[in-house]
Structure formats: C-alpha cells, structure tokens
Amino acid sequence: MRPVLVVMHAPHEGPGLIARGIDAPVRVRTVLDLDDARLPDLDEVSGVVVMGGPMDADDVAGHPGLAAERALLAAAVDADVPVLGVCLGMQLLAMALGSPLHLRAATEIGFAPVDVVAEDLMLGALGERPTVLHWHSDTVELPAGATLLASTPATPVQAFRAGSALGVQFHPELDAGMLDLWLSTPDMVGDLSPEEIDEIRAAGAEHLPGLVPAATKMFAAFGELARARG
Numbered sequence: 001m002r003p004v005l006v007v008m009h010a011p012h013e014g015p016g017l018i019a020r021g022i023d024a025p026v027r028v029r030t031v032l033d034l035d036d037a038r039l040p041d042l043d044e045v046s047g048v049v050v051m052g053g054p055m056d057a058d059d060v061a062g063h064p065g066l067a068a069e070r071a072l073l074a075a076a077v078d079a080d081v082p083v084l085g086v087c088l089g090m091q092l093l094a095m096a097l098g099s100p101l102h103l104r105a106a107t108e109i110g111f112a113p114v115d116v117v118a119e120d121l122m123l124g125a126l127g128e129r130p131t132v133l134h135w136h137s138d139t140v141e142l143p144a145g146a147t148l149l150a151s152t153p154a155t156p157v158q159a160f161r162a163g164s165a166l167g168v169q170f171h172p173e174l175d176a177g178m179l180d181l182w183l184s185t186p187d188m189v190g191d192l193s194p195e196e197i198d199e200i201r202a203a204g205a206e207h208l209p210g211l212v213p214a215a216t217k218m219f220a221a222f223g224e225l226a227r228a229r230g
Helices: 017-022 065-078 088-096 176-183 194-229
Strands: 004-007 026-029 047-050 083-086 108-113 131-136 147-151 159-162 165-168
Touching: 004 017, 017 194, 047 065, 047 088, 047 194, 065 083, 065 088, 065 165, 083 088, 088 159, 088 165, 108 194, 131 194, 176 194
Parallel strands: 004 026, 004 047, 047 083, 083 165
Antiparallel strands: 108 131, 147 159, 159 165
C-alpha cells in the first residue's frame, strides 16, 4: 500500500490519533519554510493529511512552502484522492478551493460542542453534537460546491466536505498525552492564564475518554478510503 502523506507545521502538532486510526503506512513531511518545497506526487500516496500550526494560512511570504501545500490540496481534490485537513490544514484546503481566509475573526480555545448539521461517513463517527477541542482564531468561508458539516455560533464553518476532502477546524486528533504536551508547550499556552490551562486540562479529562474512541473510528474511515485507493 502506498503511504498516507502527513504534512506537519509544528513538532507538537503531529497526527496523533489519525496515525493510529488509519492503520496504514505514513510519510511525514514538513516543507512550510522551504522556498523550493517539493511534496510527493499524488501517484506516490494513498491519501493526504495536512495538520495544524500557529502560522497564518495566507503567510506565504513568511512560510513559502504553504503555496506548495495549497497546490497539492487542490490537485488532490481534483484527482479524487482522500484528503483530511485539520485546523490550519482545513484553512489551507478551503483556500486551495477558492475560499477567503478571515484573520482573527473568532477565537475559540478549549473544549466546547460543535453542531453537526449534515451526514458524513467520517465526521458522523463523532455524533450529532460532540464536545471537541478548539484552538484557533482564524476562519474560512465555505468553498463553492462544498457541503457544510459542522458549525458553532462563533465559527460558522467548523467542518466541510468537498468531494474526496474533509476539513475540520477543531482538533479530534488529540488523546490525553498529546493534550498534556500542548498544555506544556509555551507556543501553545503563552497567552493563557494558569486557570485557563487548568480548565482545559479538566475538560480533557472529562471529554477525551468518550471522544478518543469516536475519533479513532472517524480516522479508521479515512484509512479505509486510503486503502481503497491503494
């Protein structure tokens, strides 16, 4: 089986439960700061996963490799290759499909529900109103022709489906260990008070035991799509 390509932007924002759930070979690349960024050809991979990161999705001047990531995402959707974009990855996916990015439009950090508004093979594994981890301040509009899957009052586009691609603004990939890593990483919590950190940690202890198996099932569905491509 060809590997699933996982594109990362920060060492602490790895695939987490995604790698466990898809049960397939994984090839990890980080190219965001490369002027001549080269990503594998689509015929070399069975799927594409693009993870989160702290940078703005449109900051090609500061992170030139983001342009190559957007180009790959657009080509993957055109070629019907399974795609999953998480947080920044969802924003890059939406931009690749022609949607604008809105900087600092809605800050959501911590565990809170999302309303699932349409059926989807993958996202449906989380239930109708799952409590998930949010960690973003930028938003995107729904790409033309895409299906809105989930929303919150602050962020109308929390998840969407565009052909072979699923984008999620929130973070279903975390387990307890990865959450602990985030809460001890200065780049993640530098703007949070100790009380806010403790609140997120407590919410994780409450919600992750139910969320982790549901998210693993969600990513297993992505793995099945990748295996079908081979």
